[in-house]
Amino acid sequence: MSPKRAAVRQATPQLLERVAGRFRALAEPARLAVLHALEDGERSVSELVERTGLAQGNLSKHLQQLYAAGFVTRRRDGLFVQYALADDGVLRLCALMCDRLDEGVEAERAVLATAKRR
Amino acid sequence: MSPKRAAVRQATPQLLERVAGRFRALAEPARLAVLHALEDGERSVSELVERTGLAQGNLSKHLQQLYAAGFVTRRRDGLFVQYALADDGVLRLCALMCDRLDEGVEAERAVLATAKRR
DNA sequence: AGAGCGTACTCCGATACGGTAATATCCGCA
DNA sequence: TGCGGATATTACCGTATCGGAGTACGCTCT
Numbered sequence: 001m002s003p004k005r006a007a008v009r010q011a012t013p014q015l016l017e018r019v020a021g022r023f024r025a026l027a028e029p030a031r032l033a034v035l036h037a038l039e040d041g042e043r044s045v046s047e048l049v050e051r052t053g054l055a056q057g058n059l060s061k062h063l064q065q066l067y068a069a070g071f072v073t074r075r076r077d078g079l080f081v082q083y084a085l086a087d088d089g090v091l092r093l094c095a096l097m098c099d100r101l102d103e104g105v106e107a108e109r110a111v112l113a114t115a116k117r118r
Numbered sequence: 119m120s121p122k123r124a125a126v127r128q129a130t131p132q133l134l135e136r137v138a139g140r141f142r143a144l145a146e147p148a149r150l151a152v153l154h155a156l157e158d159g160e161r162s163v164s165e166l167v168e169r170t171g172l173a174q175g176n177l178s179k180h181l182q183q184l185y186a187a188g189f190v191t192r193r194r195d196g197l198f199v200q201y202a203l204a205d206d207g208v209l210r211l212c213a214l215m216c217d218r219l220d221e222g223v224e225a226e227r228a229v230l231a232t233a234k235r236r
Numbered sequence: 237a238g239a240g241c242g243t244a245c246t247c248c249g250a251t252a253c254g255g256t257a258a259t260a261t262c263c264g265c266a
Numbered sequence: 267t268g269c270g271g272a273t274a275t276t277a278c279c280g281t282a283t284c285g286g287a288g289t290a291c292g293c294t295c296t
Contacts, residue, residue, distance in 0.1 A: 011154045015216075016147035022215050024145035028284085029134035036129040045243060058285055060244055070218060079242055079293055089218055093211060097140050100188060100207055101133075146254080163273060176255055178274055197263055197272055 025069035026093065030054055031062045035090055038072065044080040143187035144211065148172055149180050153189065153208055162198040 025031060030052070037043060037051040045063065049056050063083060066072045071090050075082045085091070143149060148170070155161060155169040163181070167174055181201060184190045189208050193200045203209070 011151060013147065015219075016150045016154075018219055019212065019215050020145050020147045020150055022218065023141050027138050027142035027145040029131065029138045030284085032134045032138055033129060036134075046241095055286065056243075057245080057287075061284085064244080076293085081243065089214060093214055094137065096207060096211055096214070097137050098133075100140065101136055142253095148254080164271095173256070174273075175257075175275080179254080182274080194263085199273065 022069050025065055025071060026090075028062070030058070031066055032094070034059070034062055034066065035071065035085065035094070038083060038085050039091070042075075042082045042084040044077070044082055046080070048083065140187050143183055143189060144208075146180070148176070149184055150212070152177070152180055152184065153203065153212070156190065156201060156203050157209070160193075160200045160202040162195070162200055164198070166201065 026035075033052045033054070034048060037048055043051070045056070045059065048054070048063075049059055052059065054062070063072065067074055067083075071086055072083050073086050075084070144153075151170045151172075152166060155166055161169070163174070163177065166172075166181075167177055170177065172180070181190065185192055185201075189204055190201050191204050193202070
């Protein structure tokens with residue numbers, strides 16, 4: 001049958017690397033801000049500069065990474081380039097993560113307590 | 119009403135930083151390997167060393183980060199310390215990410231083509 | 237073809253992060 | 267109380283990554 005479907009995959013180093021890379025793309029406040037700014041639709045780079053407050057060059061680099069990770073799509077629109085969320089998967093990921101935040105506060109507290117123990 | 123529920127949150131810098139931090143904890147093959155090694159139950163550090171092939175000190179650091187991020191729990195068991203997945207949220211996150219991988223291959227191809235264009 | 241705007245790329249300094257080796261701490265047991 | 271195994275912590279090094287500044291490229295219009 002060769003279960004190509006949702007079967008549990010082998011955790012090969014290559015797969016781990018690929019998955020880690022995707023997570024890494026989301027492991028940066030600036031990029032999360034960009035994704036957030038795209039939540040209500042397509043935006044040009046200039047619009048994203050306004051919305052996020054990032055410098056143009058910096059923003060461009062982050063956009064490349066998000067694009068390479070498959071989180072956003074690109075489209076030339078005359079002089080502009082319009083970026084958009086590739087799908088709602090990112091939002092689901094962030095939602096899952098945000099839910100964890102509230103419940104994780106206690107653990108964080110414990111860690112802090114451990115850190116300053118003694 | 120002060121919507122503390124699943125309402126859309128403000129994307130404050132602090133929140134972005136916190137969320138990014140959580141993603142950062144998953145943005146490393148070694149830590150994903152650890153989580154994978156915990157999929158079928160509690161494991162001691164020594165067992166994790168065997169299963170992941172990581173050096174003890176190195177593994178310990180990764181475990182601290184996973185713990186601080188709230189992905190794993192800790193429990194003293196005599197001479198050992200047993201780690202376990204805090205909940206199945208991590209698995210859901212990874213599953214979501216893995217699903218994206220297959221579909222993202224095309225985009226990656228495009229990026230590569232762009233990189234070596236000319 | 238040239239000007240002007242929007243976007244991508246390159247180079248740089250500062251900082252963060254992962255891996256290793258050595259050391260410290262914690263625990264159970266004689 | 268002292269020993270030995272298990273885990274945590276520290277110091278150190280090499281590398282990756284971020285942000286900023288400057289520059290190159292693409293597109294449109296005249």
